[in-house]
Amino acid sequence: MERRDFLKLGVTGAFGIMVSDLLWQIQPAKAAELPPKTPESLSPDAALQKLIKGNQRFIQHQPQYPDQSATRLQEVAQAQHPFATVLTCADSRVPVEILFDQGVGDIFDVRVAGNIATPEITGSIEYAVTLLGTPLLMVLGHERCGAVTAAVQKEKLLGDIGSFVKAIQPAVTRVKNQPGDAVENAVVANVQYQIEQLQRSQLLSERLKSGKLKIVGGRYDLDTGKVTIIT
Template sequence: MKSIKHSIQRRDFLRLGTVGLLVTANDIFWHIKPAQAAEPILQSLDPDAALQKLIAGNLRFAEHHPEYPDQSLARLQEVAQAQHPFATILSCADSRVPAEIIFDQGIGDIFDVRIAGNIATPEAIGSIEYAVVLLGTPVLMVLGHERCGAVTAAVKNQVLPGEIGSFVKAILPAVDQVKEQPGDAVDNAVVANVQYQIETLKRSPLLSERLRSGKLKIVGGRYDLDTGKVIITDNNNSQYGHNS
């Protein structure tokens, strides 16, 4: 009886594991073996080419000529077992700023990290490190947007219920940097917040190493809700995209 009972318990334990109720340490690393963890997936695009692909896609979207690439059944099946995104985007969770749509891309093209105020929390940074280091995405964009509610709340320094106000604290340093600047306070803070979050990301040893090696480009972006256009600024304050 003892033998039969042990067999049943072991079988039930294994059955639970197969339906996802058993979480092991390996699951944290997406089943990537230690020997493989340091080797990113090779990308065919260099950072500049990857950025140009985003710019071209946004131009198509803003001019109402989208191509809807990589959205076929064949593409779905192609990336079912492995992903090879060419860009990582940290953007606001705002429903009006879906990265794949505004950059006219498809399934498996963009590694999305979305959070109110596009803030670089530890969890967001970890997700970005995974995409950049393990998946090898050559371009990382922090994307803010016009009339961002999270930034507006930070500018007003509002007291918000529950955990809603947690992102305000993360944006306040950017607000303080531009509070004396002329012009629209919220829009100034949107741009400043993008740069502030980029500086936070650069403190990641994993990301900074990729930057130094030339395998990664980090850029900032501001999305215009009215026109659909994205203005992109790199480390040299050079602007890309739409100028009007």
């Protein structure tokens, strides 16, 4: 073999190795660009059962910590498909994903003091239900709720804090003559009242009529961690 041919072969071989190495580096990038898979949608009842089972694991101190891996982060990085929407209080003791033992992208949680359905809150829920397609909406109250307590005691509050008390007051009025603990009665009544407000939404009512949405109320027990379905 002449020296010229040998050099040509050497250059060609080196170029081939460079190209092969470059393709190897590019290949993982292409795989990462693939669109995330759309999960199979749950029925409203199946979504509720998923929440209940997760809460049972939480109560029994046997959490599975689902959907919290690095792989899950990549799956939901470009799109979200939560199976439930939960309207609950902003109370730090009511962390929705933890008490239902769920993970990233599983629950569209909307949190505000007193779990009230203001226009802004309702709009957020409409977005989750109609655009993201969540089949279940839960309004979750909790015992010894500070917002409900303030409404029951008719406390004078500073700044805009009193705004959510005003939104809870109709529920308090409904049960003011009922026997038992006034705050506990109001917590349950407030969940029921806020559900009624949400049902006035045309977008939500259409999904309800079609069977694509289920709305339930729940009460969270701060002492035991249990969520009880109340309506």
